Amino acid sequence: MEILDAGVIAHVGVSTPDGPLVLPMAYGRDGELLYLHGAIANHLLGSGEEQEICATVTHLDGLVMARSPFHNSMNYRSVVVRGRGRRIRDYRRKIEALRLITDHVVPHWDDVRPPSRSELRKTLVLELPLTEASAKVRAGDPIDDPEDIEGPWWAGTVPITSRFGRPTPSSDLNHGTTVPAPVVGLTGSTLDQRPRRQRG
Amino acid sequence: MEILDAGVIAHVGVSTPDGPLVLPMAYGRDGELLYLHGAIANHLLGSGEEQEICATVTHLDGLVMARSPFHNSMNYRSVVVRGRGRRIRDYRRKIEALRLITDHVVPHWDDVRPPSRSELRKTLVLELPLTEASAKVRAGDPIDDPEDIEGPWWAGTVPITSRFGRPTPSSDLNHGTTVPAPVVGLTGSTLDQRPRRQRG
Numbered sequence: 001m002e003i004l005d006a007g008v009i010a011h012v013g014v015s016t017p018d019g020p021l022v023l024p025m026a027y028g029r030d031g032e033l034l035y036l037h038g039a040i041a042n043h044l045l046g047s048g049e050e051q052e053i054c055a056t057v058t059h060l061d062g063l064v065m066a067r068s069p070f071h072n073s074m075n076y077r078s079v080v081v082r083g084r085g086r087r088i089r090d091y092r093r094k095i096e097a098l099r100l101i102t103d104h105v106v107p108h109w110d111d112v113r114p115p116s117r118s119e120l121r122k123t124l125v126l127e128l129p130l131t132e133a134s135a136k137v138r139a140g141d142p143i144d145d146p147e148d149i150e151g152p153w154w155a156g157t158v159p160i161t162s163r164f165g166r167p168t169p170s171s172d173l174n175h176g177t178t179v180p181a182p183v184v185g186l187t188g189s190t191l192d193q194r195p196r197r198q199r200g
Numbered sequence: 201m202e203i204l205d206a207g208v209i210a211h212v213g214v215s216t217p218d219g220p221l222v223l224p225m226a227y228g229r230d231g232e233l234l235y236l237h238g239a240i241a242n243h244l245l246g247s248g249e250e251q252e253i254c255a256t257v258t259h260l261d262g263l264v265m266a267r268s269p270f271h272n273s274m275n276y277r278s279v280v281v282r283g284r285g286r287r288i289r290d291y292r293r294k295i296e297a298l299r300l301i302t303d304h305v306v307p308h309w310d311d312v313r314p315p316s317r318s319e320l321r322k323t324l325v326l327e328l329p330l331t332e333a334s335a336k337v338r339a340g341d342p343i344d345d346p347e348d349i350e351g352p353w354w355a356g357t358v359p360i361t362s363r364f365g366r367p368t369p370s371s372d373l374n375h376g377t378t379v380p381a382p383v384v385g386l387t388g389s390t391l392d393q394r395p396r397r398q399r400g
Contacts, residue, residue, distance in 0.1 A: 008360075009260055009274065013213030013222035019252035019282055022213035022222050024260075026274065052219035060209055060224075063364075065383065069302040069312050070319040074209065074226065082219055102269045112269050113353055119270040141370040153313055154377050155370040158386050160208075165262075165359035170341040177354050183265065186358050 003079045003135055004029050006192045007057035008105055012036060014053050027055065028100030029130075034081055035088075035097040036126040053085040055128060059192070062160050066142035067153035073138060075157060081133040085126040097125045106194055111180040162191045203279045203335055204229050206392045207257035208305055212236060214253050227255065228300035229330075234281055235288075235297040236326040253285040255328060259392070262360050266342035267353035273338060275357060281333045285326040297325045306394055311380035362391045 004027075013022040028035040034055060057079050064073035088094045098120075099109045115123070142155050164186040167179050185195040204227075213222040228235045234255060257279050264273035288294045298320075299309045315323070342355050364386040367379050385395040 008263075009258065009276075011211035011213075011222050011256060011258070013211075013220040013254065015215040015220050020213040020215050020220055020254040021280070021282065022211050022254045022256040023280065024256070024258045024274075024276065024278055026272075054213065054220040054222045056211060056222040056224070058209065058211070058224045060362075063208075063305055063386075065308065065367075067313050068315060068319065069298055069309070070315050070323060072226075072302060072305075072312075074224075076209075076224065078224055080221070080223065082221065098269055102272060105263055105272075108265065109269070111354060112272075113267050113348055113351060115268060115270050119268065123270065141372070144370075144372075148313055149372050150374055151313060152374070152377060154311060154379050154383065155373055156368050156379070156383075157370070158367045158383065159365035160362055160391070161365060162260075162360055162362040165361060167265075167358045168356050170344075170355040170357070172341070172344075172349050173355055174350055174352070177352060179354050179356070183354065183356075183358065186263075191360070 001029070003059065003077045004034070004057055005196065006059065008191055010036065010055040010057045012053055012055045014051055026101055026105070028097065028102070028104035030100050032130045034128040034130055035101050036085065036128060037098070037101050037123065049087050050084045053083070053128060055081045060160050061139070063158040064138070064142045065154070065156055065158065067144045067148040067151055067155045071142050071144050073142065075139050077135070077137045079133055079135045081128060081130055083129050083132050085128045088125045088127055091120065094120055094123070094125050097127065098123065101125070106182045106186055107196065108180050108182050164189055164191070164194065201229070203259065203277045204234070204257055205396065206259065208391055210236065210255040210257045212253055212255045214251055226301055226305070228297065228302070228304035230300050232330045234328040234330055235301050236285065236328060237298070237301050237323065249287050250284045253283070253328060255281045260360050261339070263358040264338070264342045265354070265356055265358065267344045267348040267351055267355045271342050271344050273342065275339050277335070277337045279333055279335045281328060281330055283329050283332050285328045288325045288327055291320065294320055294323070294325050297327065298323065301325070306382045306386055307396065308380050308382050364389055364391070364394065
């Protein structure tokens with residue numbers, strides 16, 4: 001759950017008549033459900049109310065550089081969720097799912113204009129049960145063959161960190177509008193450490 | 201091509217009897233071919249020499265926070281490559297593909313122990329033609345409804361930057377082994393700006 005909660009986008013795959021398709025999507029989580037929202041929703045549900053999907057969230061934490069390229073790797077944390085995505089039709093559940101997706105990135109639902117009925121109609125939101133989720137974590141040094149350890153080659157790791165910069169107001173922003181506190185709080189934080197709502 | 205060359209991992213999707221599967225993989229590029237290598241290769245080619253796959257590379261450049269969550273978005277650059285992944289069997293082509301994958305992250309092939317025949321046999325490498333590749337870029341401010349522009353809500357973007365940290369030697373590293381220059385050059389650079397080999 002921590003890996004999912006720290007992520008910002010998921011790569012979501014579906015099977016189509018033209019082969020598999022993988023697209024980046026925003027998401028949110030509540031208990032044992034993942035909520036998905038984005039361009040792929042149209043591809044997903046052109047054909048019905050449900051579809052088999054795979055949502056993968058990956059944090060790339062660093063390069064793992066071994067003495068032999070055969071042992072090169074990455075340090076990462078990932079979660080793979082597989083299951084049937086179901087379209088949410090109920091008005092109240094849809095608005096709640098949108099709140100979760102919005103607040104997933106940074107909690108600011110209380111600082112936006114609530115969606116209108118017509119916006120909600122146009123928005124496709126999916127729920128995906130987390131029953132088939134598997135996490136994988138790789139951390140630490142490369143693991144080389146014992147006979148290579150004393151060789152002349154360098155081996156080690158190079159960390160990768162993703163950080164938020166300073167919020168930039170929209171060029172059409174009303175003068176006097178203040179930046180919501182949770183958005184201010186993003187500046188300089190890593191994606192993992194960003195301000196988040198407590199949840200179950 | 202720039203988007204592909206700047207990326208470090210691809211999210212690769214295949215269709216399986218248990219539904220779609222999306223996993224992160226290392227990759228390289230040469231001209232009009234993408235080379236893939238990683239855990240998914242086994243899933244991919246358990247069943248044959250070729251398989252329909254989709255490889256998606258996404259750079260998340262920032263959050264796009266609109267006045268209405270309906271217009272929330274992300275700034276990103278992505279490339280979606282769809283096609284038939286083919287297993288590379290030829291010894292020389294395989295070693296060349298591994299060099300391209302290794303050097304894709306940071307050019308250091310000349311600083312590692314070359315792969316042995318038995319390592320090469322165990323390594324599954326795929327090539328995927330770039331004929332069906334489509335790029336998508338979103339940049340800049342949120343686009344709100346005109347009637348919301350004068351409202352009291354904040355709108356803007358928050359940049360996200362991913363950087364390499366300082367290389368950390370493996371705990372079992374031979375004293376006196378120096379860090380290869382391209383690896384030293386990673387420190388502090390963004391993923392986009394990392395040292396790269398010139399290529400076609």
